[in-house]
Amino acid sequence: MxxxxxxxxxxxxxxxxxxxxxxxxxxxxxxxxxxxxxxxxxxxxxxxxxxxxxxxxxxxxxxxxxxxxxxxxxxxxxxxxxxxxxxxxxxxxxxxxxxxxxxxxxxxxxxxxxxLEVTFSHEDFLISQQIDDEQRRRLTAALNQLTKRQREAVHLRYFENFEPGEIARIMNLSDQSVYNLLYRSVQALRDNFFLLLLIGANN
Structure with missing residues (x-):
């Protein structure tokens, strides 16, 4: 299996x-x-x-x-x-x-x-051995450039592993709004998105 x-x-x-x-x-x-x-x-x-x-x-x-x-x-x-x-x-x-x-x-x-505001810090990613200090710095800076709601949606999706429909319920949004938030976040993080996936997979 x-x-x-x-x-x-x-x-x-x-x-x-x-x-x-x-x-x-x-x-x-x-x-x-x-x-x-x-x-x-x-x-x-x-x-x-x-x-x-x-x-x-x-x-x-x-x-x-x-x-x-x-x-x-x-x-x-x-x-x-x-x-x-x-x-x-x-x-x-x-x-x-x-x-x-x-x-x-x-x-x-x-x-x-x-x-209510989700923020990310360098320390959030210290547990990951797959990226170096410069990558952590870049990812932290990129995440904190997102809007408040985008940061919350990213945290719930990639750090807490909620599905988009569950995120919609938590944040009191429509499913489509959550998909839009995540899509725009991925677009904004396109140069760092692989790093986010690496870290999210290990949380």
Missing amino acids: HLWQIMVKLSAFDIEQDSTLWTSFRSGNQQALADLFLAQYDKLYRYGFRLYSDEDVIKDCIQELFLKLWHKRQSLGEVREVTPYLCQALRRTIVDSLREKSGRFRLWTPGDEER
């Missing part, structure tokens, strides 16, 4: 397992929610910290998110792909937290997302 086939099977197993935990916690099983928290925490933290690089804020937002899920469990619907759903919910929770800290108690608007 090829490696990619193994990865697809493992991914399908994770999705099924998370979906089972989701169903169980909605029925009032606290242990299922705890297991879901443990299974999802690392990915949620990585994504949240990418959006807003304050460790305490992100940890608080993840805890707040799961508390809200528990209190609202009876009104929640069935979710097949739990990770994109939770990433989208965390994104909104971070925005709400920042609004609350700034004393802006009003209806949420898309403009509230302006404080």
Whole structure:
């Protein structure tokens, strides 16, 4: 069996397992929610910290998110792909937290997302032994020249391995908008895109 086939099977197993935990916690099983928290925490933290690089804020937002899920469990619907759903919910929770800290108690608007910004640094790529310092510098500079939404889409696609449809759900965009973001990102990164693929494949 090829490696990619193994990865697809493992991914399908994770999705099924998370979906089972989701169903169980909605029925009032606290242990299922705890297991879901443990299974999802690392990915949620990585994504949240990418959006807003304050460790305490992100940890608080993840805890707040799961508390809200528990209190609202009876009104929640069935979710097949739990990770994109939770990433989208965390994104909104971070925005709400920042609004609350700034004393802006009003209806949420898309403009509230302006404080969320994925940025890349040289250190992000130190784990890769396949590129040298100059290539890391070039790739970091090229990524940070992208728009905010392009950087977020690139992070989700090539560092977290989400499919375009999942990214659309997380970022609250249409599928076509995500395809456009990724296409324009690839065009802008055309001289460095192979390096991005090398690194993304090893994350």
